[in-house]
Amino acid sequence: MDFFRLTSMELEALRLSLWVSVWAVAASLPFGILAAWVLARLRFPGKSLLDGLVHLPLVLPPVVMGYVLLVMLGRNGVIGALLYKYLGVVFAFNWKGAALAAAVMAFPLLVRAVRLSLEGVDSGLEAAARTLGAGPVRVFFTVTLPLMAPGIITGVILAFARSLGEFGATITFVSNIQGQTQTLPLALYTLTQVPDGEMGAMRLCIISMLIAMAALVCSEILARRFAARLKG
Amino acid sequence: MEISVRRKQGNFGIDASFHGAESGVTALYGPSGAGKTSIVNMVAGLTRPDAGRIAINGLCLFDSAQRIDLPPEKRRIGYIFQDGRLLPHLSVRSNLNFGMHRTPAGRRFVHFDQVVDLLGIGHLLHRRPAKLSGGEKQRVAIGRALLTSPAMLLMDEPLASLDSARKAEVLPFIMRLGREFSIPILYVSHAMDEILNLATHMAIMEEGRVLACGNIEDLLSRSDLQTFFGRTEIGTVISTVAENPKDSFGLAHLRFGGRILKVQGIQAAPGALVRVRIPASHVAIALKAPEQTSLQNIFPGIICEILDQGAHFVEVRLDIGCALWARITRQSCLNLDLKPGLPVFALIKSVAVSLGASTRIGTPDFMTSCL
Structure with a gap:
């Protein structure tokens, strides 16, 4: 049974990973929805530039992204100095930086899923809601957003999973500090580098798989429930 | 209602202007692609005209000269779309409440129970739109628009997506709207039977322009517009009021302009409005009042004009207290030496009863003989 007992380092990594991922998704969701809305609904010069910028983390090597961050x-960065x-x-070398790195890397996945669902929303329904006396903001929150729910759920789950797995950008940006920035993949990597680490690595590997599976099942159940709601 | 709009959409241009009735139903009639829906969207504020003015009962919604352009949510217009457009994530009750809750309580003159009763949708309230039939959806959509207590209703072919049984289910409710609520209704349709059942006024559209607008009887009796109504021949539309239910011979008496038209086969309550269409070919002309004839409907009148379109027939417009078209052969016209100003007798052989306001609903435009 000793196999299933997590060491304090592993437990800390698990706790930190969940914490960092939840924050990464929660904090980036409003921006993700905004970006999806801007990309789906607005036409403006430089739109393809914005589109490219949002998708950059998807195609750049994570280490490059981490270095940019x-x-x-x-602390001495252009924006970092001002923020401080x-x-x-401060983002450097703490869990906030890890969450930021995870959020940036997961952002394109979030935006893609949300944008797809937004494009599927019948603008005729929004027009109908306008004629019923609801202003544009109210229409967004009472009609558009509920109809986007399945896509938002998909986006959140994808982003959450991507955040849990974030490695390259995190280790480059905030390093690998146990209890501060050492998330699950970082801990797993560390364990593979030390003697007698195989057991711990295996445990973390299994935990990662379980979390990923649970997230997928959750998203499937929620998506079905929402689809059933729309079908009556 | 005053609507005058211009808008360019690609290589299609809308340049339409017409006046509608301040209450009751004004039909916007024309073939598909004539720009009817574009007009309605502009009235609702969903698309913006390049220039023009839209005013409903003295309330200006859009005026390019005065830079007035109210957003849709401020226009107080109930829009009933062809496809219903119920919000799929809300129950029927929430759909009905959606607009009502956005209307200040002091301005509401339409009440929830009243609408639910009128439209017969009480048993649907807990359902979701996906579980409704087409006719039920349209009734809920009508209720939802009414519950905003609108200053005007727009109906864009509300029956077009329904089969004839469902049409017959929804049509009576629309007919009742005009009577129960004194809201002007702009009713878009390319189905003349619906318009005859509902409208008092009409604007006829073609290729983005309004060809004619006005009282529906006048328009339907105009010789230059007949091809528009899908009629191969001219006819006269007269609004009449039913008198005593029926005489001892089973004939209904319909009063118009001080005269009585006797027809059989309709069930109209006394005082009901009955609109009849008299095809020109069902009207004969005599120089003297015929004696010993089986015809019941003989009206003295004067010839106003004779339309000779070079066929075997000529069309004669008579004045019998209202306009009446007769179609006779060219030979008869020569034999009788008809000319404008000549006093004659019009013999009506049969009429088509079109308006089923309180007669038979769902079987519009049936012919009845009154020989």
Whole structure:
């Protein structure tokens, strides 16, 4: 039974991973919905540039993305210095930085899923709601958003899974500090580098698989429930 | 209702202007692609005209000169779409409430129970739109629009997506709307039977323009518009009021302009409005009042004009207290030496009863003989 007993390092990695992923998804969701809306509904010069920017983390090597974050948001980075000076916020080498790295890497997946569902929303229904006396903002929250729900769920699950798996950008941006930035994949990597680490690595591997499966099942159940609601 | 709009959409242009009735149903009639829906969308505020003015009962919704352009949610217009457009994630009750809750309580003159009763949708309230039939969906859509207590109703072919049984299910409710609520209704359709059943006024559209607008009887009796109504021949539409239910011979008496038209085969309550269409070929002309004839409907009148379109027939417009078209052979016209101003007698052989306001619903435009 000793096999199933997690060491404090592994437990910490698991806890931190979940914490970082939840924050990464929760904080990026409003921006993800906004970006999806802008890309799906608006026409403006430079739209393809924005589209490319949103999708950049999908095609760039994660290490490159992490390095960019380090340069921009590190304590002495262009933006990081300003954030520290005026807001007192530091991303470098703490869990917030890990969450930011995860959020940035997961962002394209989130936006793609949300945008797809938004494009599937019948704009005729929104027009009908307008004639019923609802202003554009109210229409968005009472009609558009509920009809996007299945896509938002898919996007959230995808982003959550991607966040849990984030490695390259995290280790480059916030390093591998146990209890601070050492998430599950980082801990697994560390365990493979030390003697006698195989057991721990195997445990973390199994845990990762279980979390991923649970997330998929959850998303499937929720998506079905929403589809059933729309079909009456 | 005053609508005057211009808008360019690709290589199709809308340039339409017409006046509708301040209450009751104004039909917007024309073939598919004439721009009817575009007009209605502009009235609702869903598309913006390039220029023009839209005003409903003195309330200006859009005026390019004065830079007025109310957003759709401020226009107080109930829009009933061809496809219903119920919100699929809400129950029927929530759909009905959606607009009502956005209307200040002080401005509501349509009440929930009243609408549910009128439309017979009480048993559907807990269902979701996906579980409704086409006719039920349209009734809920009508109720939802009514419950915003609108200043006007727009109906864009509300029956077009329904089969004839479902049409017959929804049509009576629309007919009742005009009577129960004094809201002007702009009713878009390319089905003349629906229009005859519902409308008092009509605007005829073709290729983005309004060809004619006005009182429906006048328009339907105009010789230059007949091809529009899918008629191969001219006819006269007269609005009449039913008198005593029936005489001892089973004939209904329909009063118009001080005269009585006797027809059989209709069931109209006294005082009901009955609209009849008299095809020109069912009207004969005599110089003297015929004696010993089986015909019941003989009206003295004067010839107003004779239309000779070079066929075997000529069309004669008579004034018998209202306009009446007769179609006779060219030979008869020569034999009788008909000319404008000549006093004659019009012999009506049969009429088509079109308006089923309180007669038979769902079987519009049936012919009845009154020989």
